[in-house]
Amino acid sequence: MKENLRQVRERGGEGEGGGKGVRMAGSGSERVAVELCKGINGLDKVVLRGPRGSSAEVYLYGGHVTSWRNDHGEELLFVSSKAIFKPPKAIRGGIPICFPQFGSHGSLEQHGFARNKFWSIDTDPPPFPTNSKSFIDLILKPSEEDMQKWPYSYEFRLRVALGPGGDLMLTSRVRNTNADGKPFTFAFAYHTYFSVSDISEVRVEGLETLDYLDNLQNKQRFTEQGDALTFESEWCGIHGIRRQRL
Numbered sequence: 001m002k003e004n005l006r007q008v009r010e011r012g013g014e015g016e017g018g019g020k021g022v023r024m025a026g027s028g029s030e031r032v033a034v035e036l037c038k039g040i041n042g043l044d045k046v047v048l049r050g051p052r053g054s055s056a057e058v059y060l061y062g063g064h065v066t067s068w069r070n071d072h073g074e075e076l077l078f079v080s081s082k083a084i085f086k087p088p089k090a091i092r093g094g095i096p097i098c099f100p101q102f103g104s105h106g107s108l109e110q111h112g113f114a115r116n117k118f119w120s121i122d123t124d125p126p127p128f129p130t131n132s133k134s135f136i137d138l139i140l141k142p143s144e145e146d147m148q149k150w151p152y153s154y155e156f157r158l159r160v161a162l163g164p165g166g167d168l169m170l171t172s173r174v175r176n177t178n179a180d181g182k183p184f185t186f187a188f189a190y191h192t193y194f195s196v197s198d199i200s201e202v203r204v205e206g207l208e209t210l211d212y213l214d215n216l217q218n219k220q221r222f223t224e225q226g227d228a229l230t231f232e233s234e235w236c237g238i239h240g241i242r243r244q245r246l
């Protein structure tokens, strides 16, 4: 990727979206694997393209994935038609990154501040193997102003990768960079909005026995009993909250 990013900057190949890009090695189709271009309201976005037609879009604002299409070009994520791509408002839909707080469980703004920050492209990420040519490494570090609100120093690295089969992989690494090694706790979530054609067909499995907070019942705590969660009416809950100390 370091090589790819250097090429983006120095060679400046022109991609399908008119942005700076990197052509896939050995590909006759001239699809650009990683392209930095302008999105809605001129915000910087990175377009990832897989070898067989899949793609993903990541806005540097929020480190926010706003599109994931499979090899048939079908969109798998939902973004509201009312979404405002205008900082400091978070983008409504896609995959918001909630950090360092989830929801209103803390003193910060709803879902923390990471989704309201401009992330940078990480030009020198620590080694992290991948089998994909189509990926981008982003990084978020606190500004002095941020540290007034949340007094911890960290590096949040996010890799967004599109696998050869069109699978989307997000990997987050949070490093404590406090000079005195002072530990901190945080909450973190990918708050993914999936595009669903028929909600009555949806089942979420693997939650059995986990405790959850039911947001529509004053955040009361219940234990999931069934082997699958299905949706007959509005549902809003949080399963299996865990805390990590760094």
Ligand SMILES: O=P(O)(O)OC[C@H]1O[C@@H](O)[C@H](O)[C@@H](O)[C@@H]1O
Pocket (backbone or CB within 6 Å): 090, 092, 103, 110, 111, 215, 236, 237
């Ligand atoms: O509206 P926001 O801040 O983007 O949050 C999205 C949703 O996040 C969920 O965690 C909340 O329970 C919902 O009430 C909320 O609508």
